[in-house]
């Protein structure tokens with residue numbers, strides 16, 4: 269999930285995707301597979317899938333005092349050097365200034381935030397979506413590694429963050445026990461890997477189940493704190509150790525990237541002998557004042573990076589190539605493999621990306637292939653060992669395997685798409701699954717399996733139908749595994765979502781390029797469903813009038829208006845691609861009907877903007893000239909933190925111009941327009957006044 273969120277951020281926020289659309293779809297597919305494999309994740313969607321112990325159907329959701337973020341990745345030594353160089357640029361340090369780092373294993377567990385108030389453990393939360401976690405306080409109380417209290421010297425409020433994990437040996441023993449205890453060994457519950465086992469064990473409604481599972485904890489950071497007991501990462505970590513928190517043995521403070529890379533090699537060499545799974549090494553800047561200045565970009569800190577271990581590989585046979593149809597109609601080839609263990613995980617499927625990739629590898633069913641797996645990324649086929657053997661080539665189907673519609677590959681596109689649109693049952697059901705998913709409508713008890721079943725049986729065909737399921741109550745109760753109680757709960761869960769945040773509503777529609785982050789940006793920009801609809805209507809009108817037969821002047825006029833709309837969309841922080849995708853979606857009458865129908869059943873809530881946080885919130889700032897104490901990136905980050913927008917040029921819309929040395933025409937223009945001009949020192953005073 270973090271992987272997908274990372275790609276979402278790169279794609280939607282940074283505008284810098286590192287994988288193709290089909291790879292992205294594949295990732296989602298892999299997540300789906302994980303959900304199928306991991307009963308505890310599946311429980312979130314389908315409570316009837318519960319096996320063994322009572323699962324975490326309704327762990328209370330609690331907002332984190334400070335968000336729990338993810339890390340950017342480095343794969344090569346050069347990436348680490350570039351990370352340090354980036355830090356130097358941001359902080360405007362010279363090339364030879366010492367930059368101390370810490371290095372420690374990246375534990376493959378699940379992160380947990382432990383909150384101590386008055387030095388007592390008062391709450392433990394899982395990461396959840398980073399903003400809101402699940403309350404696992406009672407479960408955590410059963411983990412011996414986690415202190416229940418802090419010493420008297422600790423501050424009044426202190427959140428310790430780290431990973432809950434299951435040791436490799438304990439994981440194997442747990443699976444063996446589950447097998448031995450199963451009534452029907454063929455259907456015994458087995459966890460896919462130690463991380464799933466740890467997650468499944470921690471996220472239990474009944475803490476007694478957690479108590480029966482051996483879990484460990486390693487601390488690596490902190491969240492909200494009343495004060496910090498040291499001014500370096502290594503210093504605070506040493507104090508955490510004194511307070512009784514386990515710290516990874518391999519934790520080291522390093523003088524610079526060279527030393528950090530040496531620690532990486534040591535940890536990598538010891539990997540197989542460590543009692544728990546790790547998937548890389550995390551480097552953090554040691555100085556906390558620098559961490560503070562560097563801050564965050566997107567969902568990851570600028571002051572830390574995860575150096576991942578290289579992918580693991582194995583050989584196996586390709587049994588078949590199947591085609592999957594995604595929500596946007598993308599046809600993705602999936603390799604069905606002879607099961608093989610790659611880095612401790614049994615792999616049966618791998619992505620083949622697209623037709624080009626199949627051609628490049630020259631793969632056909634029956635071939636011997638090399639499979640690679642790295643962390644959570646879906647396994648890939650990286651080599652074909654029997655490509656020269658005589659065998660019929662495999663050809664990409666020209667029609668959709670689900671609806672038989674023509675499958676087309678657009679000009680310059682790598683992806684083949686089904687042209688069936690909503691006629692295609694695969695696309696419709698994928699959209700419904702997306703609609704009810706966790707970050708969209710998040711309907712408890714309505715998961716993948718039920719959506720597929722209900723769709724197949726004609727109970728739901730479009731999102732609005734979900735809100736009319738109560739009309740089929742009798743039919744529902746007659747279904748297998750659906751007691752009156754279960755149906756009642758399902759209907760309540762559906763009713764609870766009749767009022768929903770505009771961001772979730774927009775995300776749930778499954779518009780191409782509109783991921784969670786973009787949906788949030790759109791919601792913030794247009795604040796109400798009505799405002800959003802008005803924008804779309806105007807834009808569609810412009811689009812309809814942009815016909816080639818009109819005269820040049822009119823065309824220019826229309827284009828200008830069109831551009832203004834695109835500009836409006838861009839101010840929401842999203843690119844023209846998103847604008848196009850929105851228009852393409854709403855240009856289809858069928859989609860407008862689906863949305864209108866849905867709006868008869870649910871009411872998206874208006875976004876209420878938080879009160880002004882600083883004198884600069886909502887203002888536009890321009891930096892010009894050479895700044896002495898700040899890099900441009902840091903200046904921009906400070907402005908962002910104050911809620912201001914940074915522009916590149918001075919115009920009537922500019923509110924403030926910050927001038928450094930040798931400021932030229934921008935300063936002159938600001939003075940001419942009567943815009944407030946300040947120097948770097950005055951800017952620093954504004955920043956410190958707002959942040960203290």
Ligand code: IVH
Pocket residue numbers: 270336337338339372373374375376377378379380395430431488489550568569572574
């Ligand atoms: S530091 C601001 N250190 O990796 C985020 N994270 O990919 C600081 N993780 O969500 C995280 N071992 O749960 C840090 N030694 C370590 C870690 C570690 C595992 C997890 C953590 C985080 C995820 C990011």
